[in-house]
Amino acid sequence: xxxxxxxxxxxxxxxxxxxxxxxxxxxxxxxxxxxxxxxxxxxxxxxxxxxxxxxxxxxxxxxxxxxxxxxxxxxxxxxxxxxxxxxxxxxxxxxxxxxxxxxxxxxxxxxxxxxxxxxxxxxxxxxxxxxxxxxxxxxxxxxxxxxxxxxxxxxxxxxxxxxxxxxxxxxxxxxxxxxxxxxxxxxxxxxxxxxxxxxxxxxxxxxxxxxxxxxxxxxxxxxxxx
Numbered sequence: 001x002x003x004x005x006x007x008x009x010x011x012x013x014x015x016x017x018x019x020x021x022x023x024x025x026x027x028x029x030x031x032x033x034x035x036x037x038x039x040x041x042x043x044x045x046x047x048x049x050x051x052x053x054x055x056x057x058x059x060x061x062x063x064x065x066x067x068x069x070x071x072x073x074x075x076x077x078x079x080x081x082x083x084x085x086x087x088x089x090x091x092x093x094x095x096x097x098x099x100x101x102x103x104x105x106x107x108x109x110x111x112x113x114x115x116x117x118x119x120x121x122x123x124x125x126x127x128x129x130x131x132x133x134x135x136x137x138x139x140x141x142x143x144x145x146x147x148x149x150x151x152x153x154x155x156x157x158x159x160x161x162x163x164x165x166x167x168x169x170x171x172x173x174x175x176x177x178x179x180x181x182x183x184x185x186x187x188x189x190x191x192x193x194x195x196x197x198x199x200x201x202x203x204x205x206x207x208x209x210x211x212x213x214x215x216x217x218x219x220x221x222x223x224x225x226x
Contacts, residue, residue, distance in 0.1 A: 032226035097121040104145040137162040148198040157224035163217035172219040
């Protein structure tokens with residue numbers, strides 16, 4: 001007698017579906033996210049596919065939400081929110097689409113930028129952006145190329161750049177020096193000069209006249225593979 005066909009797997013929904021979607025969008029494997037939580041590598045795979053554990057612990061949910069750049073509510077079962085008053089939101093206004101530019105900022109010896117057309121977007125929670133003080137930021141995402149900013153920024157990382165006009169202050173910036181786009185820690189060097197500093201001590205500081213450098217924007221977030 002032929003064996004009956006196995007019952008079709010129910011489609012994922014709720015926080016399980018959202019976690020799987022976020023892990024794929026961010027390029028982070030479920031095994032890597034499990035290890036981020038200090039769990040065994042199959043922990044989140046079992047949570048998503050087998051429903052064990054039934055729900056994420058509060059600390060795990062907070063860690064994942066912070067790493068993935070979303071509000072904790074997105075990873076919480078609907079019934080877990082029953083104690084809270086429902087929030088009336090415009091669904092179309094909960095997310096901000098940030099363009100990913102086909103552009104690399106050198107974290108090495110420097111490079112000439114290519115095209116600046118957006119080829120994709122990152123989707124960020126509007127609430128998360130507000131919590132980070134970025135509600136009115138003019139954001140775009142570009143990739144890091146080279147190793148001069150390691151271990152802070154690694155080759156292949158993607159960074160959010162806030163291009164909003166504001167007074168200059170020392171910090172991590174994307175700058176253009178001549179035809180070269182680069183990401184460096186920028187610091188005032190006095191007398192109309194600034195220093196371009198690498199995180200990797202193998203690269204010496206570069207000091208230039210302030211008018212030679214165009215500050216494109218301040219780096220406010222990074223993402224990359226674990």
